[in-house]
Amino acid sequence: MYRANEQRYDKMVYNRLGVSGLKLSAIGLGLWNNFGSVDPFDTQRAIVHQAFDLGITYFDLANNYGPVPGSAEENFGRIMASDMKPYRDEMVIASKAGYVMWPGPYGNWGSRKSIIASANQSLKRTGLDYFDIFYSHRPDPATDPEETALALDQLVHDGKTLYVGISNYNGAQTKVMTDIFRDLKTPFIIHQPRYNMLNRQVEDDVLPILTAENKAAVSFSSLCQGLLTDKYLHGIPANSRANKGTIPFLEPAQVEQTLTTVKRLNEVAESRHQSLAQMALAWNLRQPAIASVLIGASRPEQVVANVQALDHLAFTATELERIEQILAQQTPINWKA
Template identity: 80%
Template sequence: MYQANRTRYDEMVYNRVGNSGLKLSAIGLGLWNNFGSVDPLERQRAIIHQAFDLGITYFDLANNYGPVPGSAEANFGRILASDLRPYRDELVIASKAGYLMWPGPYGNWGSRKSLIASADQSLRRTGLDYFDIFYSHRADPETDPEETATALDQLVRSGKTLYVGLSNYSGEQVRAMSAIFKDLHTPFIIDQPRYNLLNRQIETDVLPVLTDERKAAVSFSSLCQGLLTDKYLHGIPANSRAEKGTIPFLHPAQVEQTLNTVKALNAVAADRGQSLAQMALAWNLRQPAIASVLIGASRPEQVVNNVQALQHLNFTSTELRRIDDILAAQPAIDWQAK
């Protein structure tokens, strides 16, 4: 019988989500990879136990996470039922809808039909009565934003989620949706954008809007699919995901394009007494609007190492200038490279 570590809250940092009453663990566990039907359930269980034992309370899912789509939610639901049910009120569990989930015109995008059906399916797979946060996973160019917003509002009013969020929306789209949510009195509190040392677009797009609207962000791809770790410092290892091309956004060309930059950043991290991954997570958290950064993990030890980023969150002005100079010298990256 699993019993959580009694000291799990002693070292973790918890940040308020905008002007809401909710706080998130500064490190959250994303279940995009390594939690599907092709991954051993006992390894998933060990990773989730380790995360919670270290004070991670934010667990991030989506309807299509797997493979196969839906299996990450189903597996998390099994672990919740067998191990974490007594701790449900200590957890913030999120899911999303908006990417292709089932065939036909209703298993994708952001219509009322799609979002509400998807939320119901996700609740059944996880065995939950409600989600803490439910996100629109991407903006739908063919659906009126008000329809998407009112569908999310309905999920709150029907008790299926406590809060709502957006993901992969531009700053302009976040501002427009925020205005609708404000009129509806919907508890929209958070946005989930891609953000890391090698992809800083949201600094001039999404983050200023979130600051103006008094909302927060939880960043994904915080380690750029492994580029911002020591895994690729000496090239592309055999059987790595970059070598196989099994993860979107990470292919051999991107490793080659960023190798000199990553080596220079690693030197900064070493001078700070951190691994590159730890520095990359701390660097994201320097942004006041970012309440939490998502990590992925294929084994419990990675969770332990990443949480150690919280031991050294502060940067000197010299360190920040050094990082900016390194990033300024990085040639443009072709994120669509194959």
């Protein structure tokens, strides 16, 4: 029987989401990878236990996470039922809808039918009574934003989610949704963008909108799918995603372009007595609008190491200037390759 660490809240940092009443752990656990039907269940369980024992309270899912799609929610539901149910009210659990989930015209994008059906399916897979946050995973170019917003608003009124969020929306799209949610009085509190040292588009686009609107962000791909770790310091490992061809922007040719940058960034991290991954997480959290950064993990030890980023969050002006100089020389990555 799992019993949570009694000191789990002693060192974790909790940040408020804008002017809402909700706080998130500064580091959240993303279940995008390593929680599917193809992954060892006992390892998944150990990762969730380790995360919670370290004060991580934010757990981030989506309907199509796997593989197979839906299996991450099912596995997380098994862990909740067997171990974590007594701690449900100490957890912020999120899911999303918007990417392909089932065949036909309704298992994708952001129609009212797709959003509500997806939420119902996700609740069934996880065995939860409600989500704390439910997101529109991406904007739908063929659906009026108001329809997507109204669907999310309906989920709140139906008691299926406490708050709503959006993900992968650009600045203009974020402003449109913010205005609609304000008129509806929907508890829209969070945006989830891709953000890391090698992907900074949101700094000039999304983050200023969130700041102006008193909203917050939680960044995904915070370690750029492993590029901003020690994994690639000595080349491309044979067992890496770059060699598996599962992530478009991790094609070997693109990874090769980053190796010099990654090595130079690692030198800065070493001077700060941090790993590169720890520095990259701290660097994201330097942004006032970013309340939390998502990490992934394939084993519990990675969670422990990443949480240690919170031991050294501050940067000197010299360190930030040096990082900017290094990043300025990096060839832009084609994220849509």
